[in-house]
Amino acid sequence: MKTRMSASLALVACLMVTGIGTAAAQDHDRSSDHPHRVCHRVRVQDKPKDKHQIAGTLVGAAAGGLVGNQFGGGKGKVLTTAGGVLAGGYAGKKVQENHQENHATYHYEERCHDVQ
Known part of the structure; x- marks a missing residue:
């Protein structure tokens, strides 16, 4: 159980560092609505x-x-x-x-x- 939690935390940390995740995807979708x-x-x-x-x-x-x-x-x-x-x-x-x-x-x- 501890290993599974550590792996999950590592995956979440990796997603946060690389900017991949639901929040980043939502921000990307919102920014594409606005011209640059x-x-x-x-x-x-x-x-x-x-x-x-x-x-x-x-x-x-x-x-x-x-x-x-x-x-x-x-x-x-x-x-x-x-x-x-x-x-x-x-x-x-x-x-x-x-x-x-x-x-x-x-x-x-x-x-x-x-x-x-």
């Missing part, structure tokens, strides 16, 4: 300072206007200058856009969500 928070570090691309590529557009337009002004005469000179401004502005915008995509900067954020 999971967080991750995420790499996020920074937005460019000049998101509309205004600097590239202006520089391209000025350069295009200078080149266009070298051609034609009279009304033709006005048209080639205007065409140069438009084409240069578009090209400058695209050059800056490409540069911003290829030289992006990043930072890290912690993002969290609840999980059932």
Whole structure:
């Protein structure tokens, strides 16, 4: 009888130490009803300072206007200058856009969500 009681006490002690038992199972069931928070570090691309590529557009337009002004005469000179401004502005915008995509900067954020 003493051996059986000692074995029972040893089993109860073992269950208490390992956290296995009815109380632990009930606590586990209760905690699964409540969501818990999971967080991750995420790499996020920074937005460019000049998101509309205004600097590239202006520089391209000025350069295009200078080149266009070298051609034609009279009304033709006005048209080639205007065409140069438009084409240069578009090209400058695209050059800056490409540069911003290829030289992006990043930072890290912690993002969290609840999980059932």
